[in-house]
Amino acid sequence: MAMTISELAKGADVGVETVRFYQRKGLLDDPRPSRSGRSGQRHYGEPDLRRLRFVRSAQGAGFTLAEIAELLALDASHDRPRAREMTRARLDMLDQEVARLEAARQSLRKLARECAKGDAGPCPIIAAFEG
Known part of the structure; x- marks a missing residue:
């Protein structure tokens, strides 16, 4: 076709x-x-x-x-061995990226919890990104 x-x-x-x-x-x-x-x-x-x-x-x-x-x-x-090697390297990089994103998620969750504790004073989310 x-x-x-x-x-x-x-x-x-x-x-x-x-x-x-x-x-x-x-x-x-x-x-x-x-x-x-x-x-x-x-x-x-x-x-x-x-x-x-x-x-x-x-x-x-x-x-x-x-x-x-x-x-x-x-x-x-x-050349399957080289293809496997490249795939393993890509997986390692993805694992590192997932770990970085998971740490960012946990930080944002913590900031959201702190922000929800009250309305007085500076916002902890904004303060965290200013420093």
């Missing part, structure tokens, strides 16, 4: 400019216009859609575009 760039973008729930951006970054192929078509439209297939969805999912997991490019290359070379 051949798709236009707009159909490809819609299939991955992204904009056409996102597809073009990924093409400029080398994450997606930029197919040549169909020789039989007059419009010069580029045509994409299911593998292109799967790759675009992979790029979006990997970004959602926190991988950088450079890391995504490496993961794609690792897939082509079947």
Whole structure:
């Protein structure tokens, strides 16, 4: 099933400019216009859609575009150990971020409790962020 760039973008729930951006970054192929078509439209297939969805999912997991490019290359070379290593590193970074966010949540809860104790004097929430 051949798709236009707009159909490809819609299939991955992204904009056409996102597809073009990924093409400029080398994450997606930029197919040549169909020789039989007059419009010069580029045509994409299911593998292109799967790759675009992979790029979006990997970004959602926190991988950088450079890391995504490496993961794609690792897939082509079947280098699973390196892919696992990269995934473990990303998990470690996510764990650190979750811990940081949990500490921020606890601090905000404490400030909200202190603020709820009364209406007199300076607000502990504002005072905490001023210092």
